[in-house]
Amino acid sequence: MHIMWFTERAYHAIPEDEVIRRKSFFGLPNTHFDPEHGATLLNRYLDEKIYTDELGAFDGVMLNEHHGTPFCLGAVMDVEAAILARVTKRVRIVLLGNPIPTVGNPLRLAEELAMIDLISRGRLVPGWVRGAGSEQLANNTNPAYNREYFEEGHDLILQAWTRPGPFRFEGKHFHFRFVNPWVKPYQKPHPPIWIPGLVSPDTAIWCAKKRYPYIALATSFEPTAELWNIYAQAAAREGYQAGPENFGYMQPVFVAESQQKAEELGKRFLFGGGFAHFARPEWMFPPGYNSKEATRRLARQLANPNLPGKSTLGEGDEVDPVAARKIIYDAYPKALEGLQMIAGTPEAVIPKLCKVLDVLRPGIFSFWLDGPVPFEDRLTCLRLLAQEVIPALREHGKRLGLVDPFERAPGSRPLPADGKPEPVAWPELLRAAS
Amino acid sequence: MDWQERTVTTGGAELMLRSAGRGRPLLVLHEELGDPGPLGWQADLAAERELLLPLHPGFGRTPRMEWIAGMRDLACFYAAWLRAEGLAPVEVVGISFGGWLAAEMMANDPSLFHRAVLVAPPGIRPATGEIFDLFTVTAAKYVQASVMDRSAPELPVLFGGKRTPEQFEAWEDARAQVARLAWQPYLHNPSLPRLLALVPAPPTLLVWGREDPIVPLAVGEAYARAIAGARLVVLDGCGHRPEIERREAFVGGVRDFLGAAAAAARA
Numbered sequence: 001m002h003i004m005w006f007t008e009r010a011y012h013a014i015p016e017d018e019v020i021r022r023k024s025f026f027g028l029p030n031t032h033f034d035p036e037h038g039a040t041l042l043n044r045y046l047d048e049k050i051y052t053d054e055l056g057a058f059d060g061v062m063l064n065e066h067h068g069t070p071f072c073l074g075a076v077m078d079v080e081a082a083i084l085a086r087v088t089k090r091v092r093i094v095l096l097g098n099p100i101p102t103v104g105n106p107l108r109l110a111e112e113l114a115m116i117d118l119i120s121r122g123r124l125v126p127g128w129v130r131g132a133g134s135e136q137l138a139n140n141t142n143p144a145y146n147r148e149y150f151e152e153g154h155d156l157i158l159q160a161w162t163r164p165g166p167f168r169f170e171g172k173h174f175h176f177r178f179v180n181p182w183v184k185p186y187q188k189p190h191p192p193i194w195i196p197g198l199v200s201p202d203t204a205i206w207c208a209k210k211r212y213p214y215i216a217l218a219t220s221f222e223p224t225a226e227l228w229n230i231y232a233q234a235a236a237r238e239g240y241q242a243g244p245e246n247f248g249y250m251q252p253v254f255v256a257e258s259q260q261k262a263e264e265l266g267k268r269f270l271f272g273g274g275f276a277h278f279a280r281p282e283w284m285f286p287p288g289y290n291s292k293e294a295t296r297r298l299a300r301q302l303a304n305p306n307l308p309g310k311s312t313l314g315e316g317d318e319v320d321p322v323a324a325r326k327i328i329y330d331a332y333p334k335a336l337e338g339l340q341m342i343a344g345t346p347e348a349v350i351p352k353l354c355k356v357l358d359v360l361r362p363g364i365f366s367f368w369l370d371g372p373v374p375f376e377d378r379l380t381c382l383r384l385l386a387q388e389v390i391p392a393l394r395e396h397g398k399r400l401g402l403v404d405p406f407e408r409a410p411g412s413r414p415l416p417a418d419g420k421p422e423p424v425a426w427p428e429l430l431r432a433a434s
Numbered sequence: 435m436d437w438q439e440r441t442v443t444t445g446g447a448e449l450m451l452r453s454a455g456r457g458r459p460l461l462v463l464h465e466e467l468g469d470p471g472p473l474g475w476q477a478d479l480a481a482e483r484e485l486l487l488p489l490h491p492g493f494g495r496t497p498r499m500e501w502i503a504g505m506r507d508l509a510c511f512y513a514a515w516l517r518a519e520g521l522a523p524v525e526v527v528g529i530s531f532g533g534w535l536a537a538e539m540m541a542n543d544p545s546l547f548h549r550a551v552l553v554a555p556p557g558i559r560p561a562t563g564e565i566f567d568l569f570t571v572t573a574a575k576y577v578q579a580s581v582m583d584r585s586a587p588e589l590p591v592l593f594g595g596k597r598t599p600e601q602f603e604a605w606e607d608a609r610a611q612v613a614r615l616a617w618q619p620y621l622h623n624p625s626l627p628r629l630l631a632l633v634p635a636p637p638t639l640l641v642w643g644r645e646d647p648i649v650p651l652a653v654g655e656a657y658a659r660a661i662a663g664a665r666l667v668v669l670d671g672c673g674h675r676p677e678i679e680r681r682e683a684f685v686g687g688v689r690d691f692l693g694a695a696a697a698a699a700r701a
Contacts, residue, residue: 137570144613282572288610295606299599 001397002404003390004060004094005052005367005382006250009045010271011070012372013037017321020328024280025071026134032070042073044375046083051379053088057386059404060092060125062250062366064196065099067131068138078112085120093120096196096215097127100157101149102139107176109153110160114185122186127194127215128154134283144288147202149173161190192405194248194364199227202291208234208242211411215248218340218368221359224249225425228360236421241413243424244402248364251356254343255384256377265381266343267332268371346388353389354396359430363404365393435477442488444515450489450496455480460692461516461524462487463532466621467573468494468608470592475677478685479527486521488512490535492614494607505557505615505623509538513546523548523636525692529677530554530649531612534621537657540636541629547636551688554642554674556621556649558657563650565621569613573605582645582673589678627660638664639691641684643672665691 014032019025049061063080066072074080081093093116103109117124130150136143152171156179159169165180185191196215197203207214208231216224228247235242254266285298335341342352357365367385369378415421435454442449452469454476460483462476469489476485491511492498502508512535516522525548528536533555539546556565568576574597581589594601616622623629638661642654651668658666667687672679 140618142613142617143569144610144617282570282575285606287569287606287613290606296599296603299602299606 001244001394001402002059002092002248002364002406003366003393004058004062004092004364005369005385006062006064006096007045007048007369007378008064008066008071009041009073010370010372011038011041011073012271014070016271016325020321020324021319022280023319024134024283025069026138026280026283027068028070030068038073042080045073046080046087048375048378048382049084049091050087052382052386053091055383055386056090057390058091060094060366061088062094062096064096067102067135069134078109078116081116081124082112082119085116085123088120088123090123092123092125094125094194095127096194096217097129099129099131099135100153101146102131102135102141103153104139104141104149106153106156106174107160107179107181110157111181111183113157113191114161114181114183117185117187117191118183120186122191124185124187124191125194126191127196129196130289132284133286133289136286136289137283142288143286145173146289147291151206158190161185194405196248196250199223200294201227201230202294204228204231205234207231208246209238211235211238211240211246211409213246213248213364213405213410215250215364215366216360218250218252221339221356221430222427224360225427228425229423232421232424235411236415236419238411239415240411241415241421242410243408243413244361244363244400245405245408245410245413247360247362247424248366249356249360249362250366250368251339251353252341252368252370253349253353253381253385254341254369254371254373255346255349255381255389256343257345257380257384259344259348261377262343262345262348263336265371265373265377266336266341267329268373269341270328270332270335271371346384346392350389350392353393355429357393357396357400357402359427360425361400361402363402363407365397435472435480437472442515442519444518445511447491447499447511448497449491449515452487452489454485454487455483457483459484459486459521459524461521461526463512463526463528463535464490464493465529466531466568466608466612467576467593468604471594473588473592473678475681475685475688478681479688488515490611492607492611494604498611503614505535505538506542508615509535509542513539513543516546522546525549525551527551527688528553528555530674531556531616531621533557537626537630537661538623540638540661541626541633544633544635549692550636550638551691552638552640552657553676553684554646554649554654555657556616556653557623557626558653558660559619559622559624560650560652560656562652565650565653566648567620568648569609569617573602573609580648580674581679582643582647583671583679586675586679586681588681592678627656630657630660631662635661635664637691639687640664640666641676641687642666642668643674643676643679644668644670645672646674648674 052058063077065074065077084093113126130146167179169176169179194213195207196217199219204227232242254262256262342349437452437454439452442451489495526536533552534557640654640657654666658664669676669680676684
């Protein structure tokens with residue numbers, strides 16, 4: 001198993017009521033940004049990663065990138081990755097992912113990432129994303145061409161890494177007539193690529209075709225299991241059996257020395273009203289960002305107030321922060337019960353995390369640690385994870401045969417003799433438990 | 435007023451064409467959110483004219499054509515259709531985005547139009563103010579934001595008046611296609627004023643709401659400077675939809691302008 005951890009690197013010191021009133025982190029005026037506070041936080045977030053490396057139990061640290069939001073200070077995650085490449089010794093640096101469309105220059109990305117791979121001597125795991133809807137607005141990237149930019153940019157990056165230069169690349173959107181980057185990746189033929197997602201079938205099928213592991217970002221268990229079976233079906237059409245090496249899962253978690261403290265700190269994960277409730281449709285789904293099918297699905301949801309996916313804060317402009325806050329924080333017990341957040345002492349969280357492994361069988365597992373929580377408590381959480389939780393998870397993973405993509409190449413397992421793929425997840429275990 | 439709908443095969447496309455009334459054809463080019471549905475001003479004009487309202491490629495009903503990637507492409511597509519149908523020179527009413535489209539067609543080939551009515555079109559960057567960013571709000575909010583006179587009787591029936599899955603999808607089709615055509619530079623063509631000044635433009639009427647919150651009046655003034663002999667009519671207390679906010683004044687003005695053309699044609 002590959003075990004890593006992730007944090008959004010949030011800014012935290014923002015007026016929560018204003019976020020709630022806007023129903024969005026995105027668009028909060030940057031006049032709320034204080035460089036002194038930003039400097040402190042960015043350094044702390046780097047220190048945590050270095051501490052993780054020293055703890056020894058983690059295989060990787062994961063970074064992401066967002067724009068125009070206090071939700072994530074990693075506006076250019078390759079900058080952070082470059083520092084970690086130099087100062088850490090053993091962890092893999094997992095970037096999930098670089099938003100190819102919004103960065104806008106795939107060749108530049110290829111060069112940045114090659115440098116990070118070289119400085120870290122082959123510890124880079126790059127990944128790609130389309131960028132959230134709001135990122136398209138923050139970077140003025142035409143959302144109607146988002147998937148085309150993504151796919152064409154991806155092809156250019158791989159060519160820049162593997163195809164002898166100089167060569168010409170003249171696509172529909174990207175035009176480079178002299179591709180010959182001198183700095184090429186350390187890992188051959190190129191660094192392993194993982195793709196994060198929020199259960200979009202299009203992305204899962206694309207990953208299966210490319211034999212890229214798919215990392216589900218804390219999505220609900222049932223749709224995640226369903227999606228992995230879609231991946232496995234697509235993999236079967238490509239002629240291979242998908243397995244743990246093809247899948248990763250990220251799980252919100254908070255561990256402390258007492259159950260009460262852990263649950264209290266875990267609650268702060270809902271900071272700013274949580275995540276799902278802050279999806280303003282005009283920023284989440286800019287024009288043409290979604291496929292026709294996804295738009296149709298969304299159209300039905302928006303017209304039907306009883307379907308999921310609708311903001312619990314309502315559709316109107318007026319939001320009462322007090323009432324909204326109550327809705328948000330009242331949801332916490334349910335989140336604990338449904339394992340959307342696993343908080344507790346090491347002894348309490350281990351069986352729950354093992355249950356997640358039983359259901360989803362991921363070869364890659366990431367803890368997700370977030371919320372306005374004191375730095376010391378975050379370090380304690382990381383230490384307890386390293387010393388007590390990770391060894392137990394590794395043992396359980398071994399029992400389940402959870403191999404990661406470094407132990408078995410994704411796409412290298414043949415299909416069973418009858419050509420029918422074996423199941424890759426066991427959602428029925430979840431139902432049995434409840 | 436009865437609207438007919440038919441498909442015309444032209445330029446490799448199956449163009450959906452709505453029509454109403456009888457008489458001299460009047461081309462109507464619809465706005466950025468698609469065809470808002472039958473409206474009173476159209477009925478008024480259809481009493482004496484045949485209104486031809488093509489549904490722009492990629493806006494949902496007429497399939498998208500990959501090669502139409504910018505306003506010039508779309509303008510040339512429509513120009514070819516007008517020539518193929520023997521409609522040119524025709525009179526045109528272009529609403530907002532449709533007005534910009536008409537201006538691009540005119541700049542490419544002024545012989546396409548006998549007379550042109552451009553209703554609050556974007557297409558030129560205003561010297562002061564900004565063209566409202568359509569892409570940062572929902573379509574429903576955009577419709578609400580476009581109107582200054584909220585007592586306009588037809589405001590509640592625009593786009594069917596109800597939020598349905600079908601309307602949502604239609605709006606998303608329209609918005610996506612406008613993004614493909616005009617994401618950057620946003621809803622304007624920096625060359626357009628120069629191009630318009632280079633051609634012998636047909637007689638042109640520009641209609642603007644003085645309080646237009648979508649395309650500022652400064653754009654109308656820029657069009658008036660660019661198109662030789664163009665007349666700019668500004669309606670007080672009116673937003674981006676003069677055709678429903680000031681229906682009578684709008685229809686009267688258009689009738690006078692096009693009627694003058696008819697008289698000239700007879701003479």
